[in-house]
Amino acid sequence: MLRPLSRPIRTVLQWQVIATAGLALAAAWLEGMHGAVSAVAGGLVSIVAGTASALVAARGGAKTAGGILVVALTAEGVKIGLIFVLLPLVLVAYRDVVVLVFFASFLVTVLIFAMAFFVRET
Helix, strand or coil: CCCCCCHHHHHHHHHHHHHHHHHHHHHHHHHCHHHHHHHHHHHHHHHHHHHHHHHHHHCCCCCCHHHHHHHHHHHHHHHHHHHHHHHHHHHHHCCCCCHHHHHHHHHHHHHHHHHHHHCCCC
């Protein structure tokens, strides 16, 4: 499924998964089970939104500068839209969420996704 994604995106997604796991372990030690679940949920919001965005961009197939811009904006819109749906969904659905851990994990993984720009293709 992730094969059509570029190497930088696959690398950053792996980093996000590793960071989410590390944050979940730290949160489990500090806050218990609900902290760990909150950290995983925060990381997953970013991972899901970033993956969806990357898949939209990878399937764009635009040939012109205008087409590329439309694909990029569409992909970013998908990412932001999913974030706006998933963040409140977790907060409403998971009654015992540790909010600080949830948002910290989300922010760390969002920042990691932004690092794709710095990963080389080869």
